[in-house]
Amino acid sequence: MQERLKQKATQLLENGTVDRILGWKAGEFFYDLTPAVFTTKEQIEKDFVFNVFAGANLSKYLIAESRKGGKVAAFIKPCDSYSFQQLLKEHRIWRDNVYVVGVQCDGMCDAAKLGDGVLSVKEEGENLIVDTLYGEKTVLKADAIADRCASCKSKKIVIFDELIGEQGEETENDRFGEIARLEAMSPEERFEFWRGELSRCIRCNACRNVCPACSCEKCVFDNANSGVRNKAAADSFEENMFHIIRAFHVTGRCTDCGECSRVCPQNIPLHLLNRKMIKDINELYGPYQAGADMDTKPPLTNFTVDDCEPSIVHERGGQ
Amino acid sequence: MQRVGVFVCWCGSNIAATVDVEKVAEVLAKEPGVVFSTNYQYMCSQAGQEMIQESIAKYNLTGVVICSCSPRMHENTFRKTCEKAGLNPYMVEIANIREQCSWIHKDKETATEKAVILGRAAIAKVHLNAPLTSGTSPVKKRALVIGGGIAGIQTALDIADAGFDVDIVEKEPTIGGKMTQIDKTFPTLDCAACILTPKMVDAAQNEKIHIYSYSEVSSVKGFVGNFKVTIKKKARYVDETKCTGCGLCTEKCPQKKVPNAFNLGLDNRRAIYIPFAQAVPKVATIDADYCTMLKSGKCGVCSKVCTAGAIDYTQKDAFIEQEYGAIVVATGFNPIKLDQYDEFAYSQSPDVVTSLEFERLMNAAGPTGGTLLRPSDGQHPHTIVFVQCVGSRCDDSKGKPYCSKICCMYTAKHAMLCREKYPDTDVYVFYIDVRTPGKNFDEFYRRAVEEYGVHYVKGMVGKVVPENGKLKVQASDLIGNQQLHIDADMVVLAAAIEPDKSARPLATMLTASMDTNDFFTEAHPKLRPVESPTAGIFLSGACQGPKDIPETVAQASAAAAKVIGLLNKDHLVCNPCTAQPDELMCNGCSSCEKVCPYGAITYVDKEFRGPNRTTLLRRVAQVNPAVCQGCGACTVACPSGAMDLKGFSNKQIMAEVDAICR
Structure with a gap:
């Protein structure tokens, strides 16, 4: 796969379709793939990487890249394509300046699941041959698959100019099982669960920075005028509030790409907050998938007479 | 920093009885920026207003906080007061210490504490207030009347009489409404058609009135003075311009x-x-x-x-767009469905009818040509039982909690007409109370009892059973304390009335509020009974509550008077509290545009200076202040917080919250 992507990238540069390529290169560790822009064949030959760790969603980078003049080609996986289309819908990406190469995705792996001391990983069919400090081992790819990919919502690339690999379909995975489990908890249990998770937050802002839906020109948390920038937390719950506020902020626009949880250095399952919102929207306003198309109106900024009334809070047992 | 003056009103004893007004003024005097603080018996009085004006001059006040009644009552008064003293009217803030404090608390200490907090919030807000100037918007001099019953017709005639164009939208093929189905009208017993049809003809012939029959309102946009309405003209498959009505x-x-x-x-x-x-x-x-x-x-x-060639099987629904300055709702009523009242055998016997059906059976243009005949066998009924309050004044879920108001009188009319036309008929009326508060109403009812010998029985009918061509009526006589068994030929049910089903979706389109029974609510139940709380929307007839014909006509004319007052103005003063985007923060995502009910937001690609002498082209929102009504929907929809409402900015609201939580 990597070779096919490299070939395509080189070809697009050489035939003048684009003048830049947005892809991935190795970061600090070989399994830590980072988005990168390539402008020459040599750079691509040397640094371009695509493997089971290419989880990073490139869509958000296109907000800036598409405005730089010239044309950029981006490799877009199925879940990235939802984010891409959502950003297009919000007029954030300049479509004319982007050439989208859709890339088939069979799920990305989580390096943490391979254990300690990993030196290199080779793909061999269904297996990963993992070389570690303690010797070589064979791991079933399915055992190392990232949690978000295990509950992948769709293998379909919803928008592309060209496709590498096969077009997929929406999957039948039960994304909301875990949410239902949280909903079944008593309010006290649930509060304890989230306190346990969110209290680990160090406010590094990685989740915000990676989130394709969190792409404001100026984030309120960076805006001196907003009154909440660099505000010292009055108590430990304020860090928790940050995530709750962010979840509301992206509600109706979050495509459930799961990047927030992937980048969290404290392993907080942040995507569960967003998924709860998606589940509620589906239940209250009818099924809706952000980024699935260009036409449907987002339920939270649309009105139909069938919309739920405020009393729904009461009907669902709220106070 | 602003120089703020605080004025605490006693409102006689309305506030002063539960709030220590002196203490409130004293505590608020210590708030930052407050240079003068006082209390007075009636701030809204001439003397109170003069005191405010003098203080503005004496202390060079730049902001004024009035702790008094709801801003709905006197905000305008105080704004004008301050404007006369040279202050921008939007530098005035009202702390509502009456409706939101003194009236709802009993304990003086708590109420005083709360009044101080409310005052503090208003002071915090006024510090961030900026002078605002109102613009004006033109008034479209045309009115829309939705519903062409007697209410709609009367309103339209009165508006047209004042020289304004008015359109009637009626969902049925003809105007006239329920009154066309009624035989005679109480308490004078004149024929409904004889008094209604001249008005229908007047409406049709009036050059200022345009009737859209067999039509519905499909969408409403805009605001007072500038509504944009789409009218759906349903396909009737007949060319109205060609049809001569020959029949x-x-x-x-x-x-x-x-x-x-x-x-x-x-x-x-x-x-x-x-x-x-x-x-x-x-x-x-x-x-x-x-x-x-x-x-x-x-x-x-x-x-x-068809000799006129008017038939057109290919006709489609047509949509007409029209602009209006005012909209009158006159959607009327319907009798409720009686499916749930099978104790009266309505679904079992054709001889059990509703009062409106009875009107048709008595009417010369009705199915029996005006001779009262039983629907089942066409025989003359000799015993007729009228049942009052079927579904009215019901505390169970199947009925309506309210009194339908018209049933007592029309039943007296029915009973009287039966006895007059067919003296051999026995007529029973079962009632909970007989309610006759209207001019000549009680006299009318007493005539039915005393002169026409109608048997009025206090008590309810429990059961009606059709048996051998008779209706076995089982009822209680509460005054005689006995059970009655009557073999009736006909039973007439005074079904409760409810608002027309089209009213609820229409209210949503108009953003006009309704009560739990789907009657439109008035701006004030006593003082503004024909206006909806939504500016530019007026109420006429039974859509606002059960009414008889004289009351409906009176309200219809009242609504027309309000409309004429509005259409007489060339311009309306706009609310200066409009939305304003911070272009540097705007993402250009269009969320605000999607939620704006007035179409006030557009987008432009605009050049901005970037770093290192570069130029960035960005898509940003722009608000047309002449169209914006200041509802604030965009400010909450904006994901980046770029949209703000003048006079109610996020900062001002947060300052108020902070002041309350301090």
Whole structure:
């Protein structure tokens, strides 16, 4: 796969379709793939990487890249394509300046699941041959698959100019099982669960920075005028509030790409907050998938007479 | 920093009885920026207002906080007061220490503490206030009346009489509404058609009135003075401009088995029909549910007999866009469905009828030609039982909690007419109370009892059982303390009335509020009874509550007077509290544009200076302040917080919250 992507990238540069390529290169560790822009064949030959760790969603980078003049080609996986289309819908990406190469995705792996001391990983069919400090081992790819990919919502690339690999379909995975489990908890249990998770937050802002839906020109948390920038937390719950506020902020626009949880250095399952919102929207306003198309109106900024009334809070047992 | 003056009102004892006004003024005097603080018996009085004006001059006040009643009462008064003293009217803030404090608390200490907090929040806000200037918007000098019953007709006639254009939208093929189905009217017993049809004709002939019959309002945009309405003209498959109303088609149509809605299904009509002889407009309409030609493409009789060539089977719904300055709702009422009242055997026997059906059975243009005959066998009924309050004043879920108001009087009318026309008939009326508060109403009812010998029985009918061609009525006589068994020939049910079903979706379109019974609410139940709280929307007739004809006509004219007052103005002063985007923060995502109910937001690509002498092209929102009504929907929809409302900025609201939480 990597070779096919490299070939395509080189070809697009050489035939003048684009003048830049947005892809991935190795970061600090070989399994830590980072988005990168390539402008020459040599750079691509040397640094371009695509493997089971290419989880990073490139869509958000296109907000800036598409405005730089010239044309950029981006490799877009199925879940990235939802984010891409959502950003297009919000007029954030300049479509004319982007050439989208859709890339088939069979799920990305989580390096943490391979254990300690990993030196290199080779793909061999269904297996990963993992070389570690303690010797070589064979791991079933399915055992190392990232949690978000295990509950992948769709293998379909919803928008592309060209496709590498096969077009997929929406999957039948039960994304909301875990949410239902949280909903079944008593309010006290649930509060304890989230306190346990969110209290680990160090406010590094990685989740915000990676989130394709969190792409404001100026984030309120960076805006001196907003009154909440660099505000010292009055108590430990304020860090928790940050995530709750962010979840509301992206509600109706979050495509459930799961990047927030992937980048969290404290392993907080942040995507569960967003998924709860998606589940509620589906239940209250009818099924809706952000980024699935260009036409449907987002339920939270649309009105139909069938919309739920405020009393729904009461009907669902709220106070 | 602003120089703030605080004025605490006693409102006689309304506030002073539960709030220590002196203490409030004293504590608030210590708030930052407050240079003067006082209390007075009636701030809204001439003396109170002069005191405010003098203080503004004496202390060079730049902001004023009035702790008094709700801003809905006197905000305008105080804004004008301050404006006269040279202060921008939007530098005034009201702390509502009456409705939100003194009236709802009993403990003086708590109420005083709360009044201080409310005052503090207003002071915090006024510090961030900026002078605002109102613009104006033009008034479209045309009115829309939704519903063409007696209420709508009267309103339209009065508005047209004042020289303004007015359109009536009526969902039925003819105007006239419920009154066309009524036989006689109480308490004078004049014929409904005789007094209504001249008004229908007046409306049709008036140059200022345009009637959209067989039409519905499909969307409403805009605001007071500038509504944009789309009217759906339903396909009637007859060209209105060609049809002469000769009625030949309605005689020749071979489809004879269509329940006649005008006679409430008591007889049949053809698939092409004119509801009744005096219909306005007198134009035939094809009922698409029954027309053989429209359903199977085989027939075409009406088109063959029509000498005017008016039949058009290909006609489609047409949409008309029109602009209005004011909208009057006159959607009227319907009797409730009686499916849930089977104790009265309504679904079991055709001889159990509703009062409106009884009107048709008494009417000369009705299914029996005006002779009262039992629907089951066409015989004269000799014993008739009237049941009052069927579904009215009900505390259970199947009925309505309110009194339908008109039933006592029309039942007295029915009973009286029966006895007069058919003196051999025994007439019983079962009632909870007889309510006759109206001019000549009680006299009318007493005539029914005393002169016409109608048997009025206090008590309810428990059961009606059809048996051997009779209706066995079981009832209680509460005064005589006995059970009654009556073998009746007919039972007439005074069904409760409810707002027309079209009212609820219409209210949503108009953003006009409704009560739990789907009656439109007034801006004030006593002082503004014909206006909706939504500016530019007026209420006429039974859509606002049960009413008889005289009351409906009175309200219709009152609504017209309000509309005329509005349309007489060339310009309306706009609310200066409009939305304003911070272009540097705007993402250009269009969320605000999607939620704006007034279409006030557009987007432009605009050049901005970037770092290192570069230029960035960005898509940003722009608000047209003449169109923006300051509802604030965009400010909460904006994901980046770029949109703000002048006079109610996020910062001002947060300052208030902070002041309350301090």
